[in-house]
Amino acid sequence: MSTKRAYDPVPLVLSKTIVYRASSAAVVASVLILLLVARLFQLQVVEHERYATQATENRLTTQTIPPPRGLIFDRKGNYLASNRIVPSLAVIKENVDDIDNLLTNIRALVDFSNAEESSLRTRLENAEDDEKVIIKRDLTDEQLAIEAVNRHRFGNILVITEILREYPYKELASHVVGSVRQITVEDLQHLDPVRYRGSKFVGRRGVEHYYEDLLHGEIGIRQVEVNAVGRVMSEILVDPATRGQSITLHLDIELQRVADEALGDRRGAVVAIDPKTGGILALVSKPSYDPNVFVTGLEGREYDRLSARADAPLFNRATQGKYPPGSTIKPLLGMAGLAVNVIDWELEFDDPRGEFQLPGSEYVYRDWNWRKSGVGGQGQVDLFRAIYRSSNIYFFHLGAVLDIDTFSTFLGQWGYGHNTSLDILDADPGILPNDTWKKENTGDSWYPGDNMNFVIGQGFTLVTPLQLATISTIFANRGKWVRPRLLLSSEQPVELGEDFPPVQGVVESDWERMIEALTAVVHRGNKGYLQNGLAWAHIGRNIPYQMAGKSGTAQVVAIPQGEEYDEESLPEEQRKHALFFGFAPVHDPVIAVATVIENGGGGSENAAPIVREVIDSYLADFVATNDE
Secondary structure, eight states: OOOOOSSOOOOHHHHHHHHHHHHHHHHHHHHHHHHHHHHHHIIIIISHHHHHHHHHHHHEEEEEEOOOOOOEEOTTSOEEEEEEEEEEEEEEGGGOSOHHHHHHHHHHHSOOOHHHHHHHHHHHHHSOTTOEEEEESSOOHHHHHHHHHHTTTOTTEEEEEEEEEEOTTGGGGHHHHOEEEEOOHHHHTTSOTTTTTTOOEEEEEHHHHHTHHHHHOBOEEEEEEEOTTOOEEEEEEEEOOBOOOOEEESOOHHHHHHHHHHHTTSSEEEEEEOTTTOBEEEEEEESOOOGGGGTTTOHHHHHHHHHTOTTOTTSOHHHHOOBOOGGGGHHHHHHHHHHTTSOOSSOOEEESSSEEOOTTOOOOEEOTTOOTTSOOOOEEEOHHHHHHTTOHHHHHHHHHHSOHHHHHHHHHTTTTTSOOOSSOTTOOOOBOOOHHHHHHHHSOOOOHHHHHHHTTTOTTOBBOHHHHHHHHHHHHTTTOOOOOBOEEEESSOOOOOOOOOOOOSOOHHHHHHHHHHHHHHHSOSOSSOSSOOTTIIIIITTOSSOOEEEEEEEOSSOOOTTOOOOGGGSOGGGSOEEEEEEEESTTSOOEEEEEEETTOOOIIIIIHHHHHHHHHHHHHHHHHHHHO
């Protein structure tokens, strides 16, 4: 019987190999542990301070705090421009690795147009690495909910709060208040980089632009702790921003509404001024636009759309629209003739047919009421009648004896050819021609026929509605200048500039007599006047106060010699402009108003009722306020 071992013993050589390898591994492990301990000692003890500082810098960041803009009020304390806090989508530039992927994520959260995409690309390209770039402003509750649900997917897209400008009266005051716009690369070339660091908006038009230095304020600084994608985890230190100064305007928003509604859907402008202060009470330009659309990031697209409209809603007709003055120029020319003693109030010219010819010329100049039938003459016409019945023939005679340079110099005293305002930067000076002007602009001399056009407010002469309202204030003040201004008050005093000197060369009795003639334009002929004033039938009936004024009707296209003006046969853009200026009450004026209606027809029929409606409203409020 044989026996077997239960197992074979491990060979001796194999046992020694295992022991050797285990010993080697232990040595290697011990060395690695020693190296790790040494490195930890170096990091945590030797270099602790340096790495602690670096870690702090990585999680702390300094951010600028844009200042809230100052508020804009009307004269009665109504907000014309205010601020509101809104949620917006943003991204930090350095967290954007792939802009196409970012755009895909954005479209999963909000509607995003091609124009907005293009704008975002441009702004990301020009942004600093640590700058927050706005994606979409003024998010809706639905958009905020979608972002909250998807936040884990799109970690680099942030929701932040912003202060946005708001214009509660929208189209009603846009041409006065103006608007802000997002700061562009071009803006940064002339803006103070320290004062505007972190700011997103700058005044674009109107008061927002002119008083930018007051309204902007001073930036603040805050130090915050952020996570890897820039979300603020905590606030460490804050130096708050300083709000911009608030300002109050002379504008009366309710009177602005009256003027706006009186003008209706017609293209044109209305300007109302307090002749005692020069304060602009209303300044309407139609059509208009809603300035709020420029605040939320639609500027480029909306600007292009508005710019493409044929009726030019962005164009401020009140301050930049230039129109022939028509017969509104006649009282000024009469004063010029009186000032140099070529006429007086008794001098009469005969007007049997409503026609006038210069000596040696076959060309016939006609009165506004001329007819082929021969009806149209006004008989014996003196200066008084020439004003309240608006005789062209009288002023043709005056233009035949007084040269253009004398006229031009005198009209310059009234603001023709000048920006008359104190704080409307882009107000157009219009055109005040003379012989030198014509040579420089046409290469030709001034001819007697040019004078004939000039004295009836046609030809080269152009005036803005703001200038026309200014002329009304000069009449109201009997020659004294009070330059138009929008600013009533601010938190710190502002120097606006000086008024122009009074109109020279006119004696007091001539001022009073001319104002009587302007009063006769509106009222019945019950003081020896041969006929009622031209505007009486349209605004003078049952008027409870005395108003003085002058109408104008300015041709847009020439009427062929021997032909009558036929409005119905002309396209709208070739029809006459309607103008009127007036002030009231005559003996102590508190308001002066002017209006221009583009292609609006007769000044007495169509423009004068607008002026009366504005004056009616203001005087009713003025009396009620002063009775309290």
